[in-house]
Amino acid sequence: MATKTRNNLPSPEASAEVIAHIGPGTRVVGRVSGQEDLRVHGTVEGTVRLAQTLFVEPEGVLLAEVFARDVVVSGTVVGNIHAESAVLLTASARVVGDIRSPRVSVEPGAAFRGAISMEPVDVDELAAEASAARSYTRSDTRSIHARGALTVGERPAAASNGDARRSTPARQQAVRLPPRRAQAFTAAAPAPRTWTTPAPRHFEADPIPPITAPMVVVQHPAIRSSDDRLRRRSEPLPAATTEPTNDAKKLARPRTLPRGKHKVERVD
Amino acid sequence: MATTVIGSSIVIDGEISGEEQLIVHGTVKGRIVVRDALVVENGGLVEATVESASITVNGTIHGDIAASERAELRPSCTVVGDIRAPRILIADGASFKGNVDMGG
Numbered sequence: 505m506a507t508k509t510r511n512n513l514p515s516p517e518a519s520a521e522v523i524a525h526i527g528p529g530t531r532v533v534g535r536v537s538g539q540e541d542l543r544v545h546g547t548v549e550g551t552v553r554l555a556q557t558l559f560v561e562p563e564g565v566l567l568a569e570v571f572a573r574d575v576v577v578s579g580t581v582v583g584n585i586h587a588e589s590a591v592l593l594t595a596s597a598r599v600v601g602d603i604r605s606p607r608v609s610v611e612p613g614a615a616f617r618g619a620i621s622m623e624p625v626d627v628d629e630l631a632a633e634a635s636a637a638r639s640y641t642r643s644d645t646r647s648i649h650a651r652g653a654l655t656v657g658e659r660p661a662a663a664s665n666g667d668a669r670r671s672t673p674a675r676q677q678a679v680r681l682p683p684r685r686a687q688a689f690t691a692a693a694p695a696p697r698t699w700t701t702p703a704p705r706h707f708e709a710d711p712i713p714p715i716t717a718p719m720v721v722v723q724h725p726a727i728r729s730s731d732d733r734l735r736r737r738s739e740p741l742p743a744a745t746t747e748p749t750n751d752a753k754k755l756a757r758p759r760t761l762p763r764g765k766h767k768v769e770r771v772d
Numbered sequence: 773m774a775t776t777v778i779g780s781s782i783v784i785d786g787e788i789s790g791e792e793q794l795i796v797h798g799t800v801k802g803r804i805v806v807r808d809a810l811v812v813e814n815g816g817l818v819e820a821t822v823e824s825a826s827i828t829v830n831g832t833i834h835g836d837i838a839a840s841e842r843a844e845l846r847p848s849c850t851v852v853g854d855i856r857a858p859r860i861l862i863a864d865g866a867s868f869k870g871n872v873d874m875g876g
Contacts, residue, residue, distance in 0.1 A: 524778060525777050526776050529792045530788060530791070530806075533789075534786010535786055536783070536784050536785075537783045539781035540780070540782065546790065
């Protein structure tokens with residue numbers, strides 16, 4: 505951390521001396537915010553919001569809620585730490601509070617009591633937005649949740665975040681389970697359509713509800729088009745349900761049926 | 773490290789108290805009580821009641837100033853507020869509005 509390069513400060517007065525720091529005999533009570541690194545050797549109470557790195561030096565005491573890009577703690581922090589990038593608790597750190605950061609390092613010797621969450625800070629909002637955006641689509645609540653979780657899992661990987669990416673396979677594993685069952689079922693069907701295979705993964709969750717209640721859902725044109733097996737089996741049935749009185753008459757006409765085999769069975 | 777430096781992008785809303793020198797490049801609102809010296813650098817903005825032994829202003833102070841030794845207003849400074857100090861230096865070019873009390 506000593507090799508950390510200093511920011512280019514906009515002020516012409518910003519000379520080599522200017523690294524923002526709070527000296528060991530100084531106490532700040534209130535809100536501290538800034539766009540540059542800050543080193544705390546003294547005491548800060550309240551709230552700290554930094555766009556860069558906050559250093560709590562060995563003699564520093566922070567009784568504050570901390571929001572920063574990175575937080576390096578060598579001193580004492582009582583309060584929650586929210587870091588966009590990383591949190592490092594060095595061997596001399598004493599921390600009581602919750603840490604929320606995609607990367608958290610705790611060196612041997614550090615004292616810490618609290619909870620650690622390595623999810624990105626905005627992941628809850630993202631999941632809520634994803635669910636809300638997809639709720640208009642036809643599907644059960646299970647697949648909505650599955651899609652929301654999948655989207656959440658994909659985001660940290662796109663953000664090239666190592667620790668968050670580690671959690672992605674587990675999430676996707678849980679999401680993939682229903683589609684696998686659906687794939688096995690489709691493979692057993694006599695004539696699977698070619699487009700069902702390359703369809704996006706989240707579409708494959710749709711055959712599950714029709715399986716549980718085929719007679720009801722077959723009538724739904726959207727679902728019928730998505731499931732080839734049910735569509736094939738149900739083709740004679742719509743004629744039977746819509747015109748029950750003309751059932752035998754309709755079946756007797758060969759041209760109305762696409763498959764002659766069915767016609768023979770029904771007529772007999 | 774016997775000083776405290778508030779960088780140019782730092783904003784503190786609250787109270788700063790300490791035994792050592794305080795250099796302000798950024799913004800402080802509220803109250804400053806420093807036993808040693810206070811320096812408000814060019815670009816620094818202090819909207820606070822200030823108490824210190826020695827106060828040097830290159831930037832801007834909006835608020836009352838109480839110095840136990842001296843207060844110095846440099847040419848580039850802007851001060852709005854009352855000053856109470858046994859010795860007061862106001863340089864040519866300094867902008868000042870307020871009352872002066874030299875304890876006389």
